Amino acid sequence: MTAQIPEQLILNAKRECMHACPPIPNDPALVAELSEEEAYEAAKGQEFGMYLFTSACWRKYVGTWEIKDGKFYLIKLEGKYKLLKDEPVHATWVTGTIVVPQGEMVHYIHMGFSSIYEKELHIKIEAGMVVEQKVIDNADKIKEYSESGGFWF
Template structure:
C-alpha cells in the first residue's frame, strides 16, 4: 500500500492514527447517486496501471487542503459503490488517474461506514459517529454485505478510547461498548 508515501514536502501519515493529531480530511464517496464523505481513506495499491504518482513539480494545488496537516497522505480520493462493486473514480493531489477509470478497487477489503442522519459525535482526531450509518462490507472490491446501523441508543466509551493509537475506524468501533 502506498497511502501517505510520496513527494510532498509534508510529513507522511502511516497507518497509525493518534488521537492527538489534526483531523484528516475524509475521502469522498458516491453512494446511491449522492456524494458524501467517509472518515477514513482506503489505501491505494503499490502499483496500478491506472494510478500515477506525480512528481512534486507536477502536483496541482487547486485544492489547498492536500498540502495541509489535515491531509498528510497528500491526496483525496473519490470512490463509488455501484452495482455491487467498489470503485476509485477520482484522485486529487500527489496521484492522478490515467484515462482508464473508474478503477475497480479489487485491492480493498474492509467495511465502509456511510454516514446517514445527524452527526452525534466528532473527535478532533477525525472520528465521527452519525445517528444512523450503513455499513458496507467489501471483499476484494465486491460488496458482500450491507446493514443499517442505528447509533442513537448505542453507548460509546469515548474517554477509554481517547489517547489510544487506533489503526482505523474499525479499532475505534471495536473499542466502544455496544
C-alpha cells in the same frame, strides 16, 4: 491527530463522505505519484486544493470512489497521486469495511474520523465486490461518550 478530510463515495447517485481510506492500487499503469511541485500545481484547480497539504489530510490525497451494480470503483484521485485511467477502475485490490456517516454529527472529535454521527452505514467489500451493508444506530455510543464527559478509554 487533526480531523481528516474524508474520501468521497458516490452511492446511489449521491455523493457521501467515507470514514475510511481504502488503499490505492500500487500499479504504475493505474496511478502516478506526482512530485511535490506537480501536486501543488494540480491542487490549484482541484476541489480540495491546498487543504490536501495541511494536517487535515495526512495522506496528501483524496480519492473518489463509487459503488455501482455491487462493485466498488476508484474514479478519481486528487493531490499527491493521479489516476491514469479516464474510466472507473474496479477496485479488486480492496477488501475491508468502509463506513459512511449518516444523519447529524452529534459529537465532533478532533481526531481522524472519530466524530460521532447519529448512524453509520457499514459496507463490507471483498475483492472489490459489495458483500454486505448494514446501518448501525449510534445511540449507545452517543450515550456512552456523553456520560464519559467526552473521554474515550
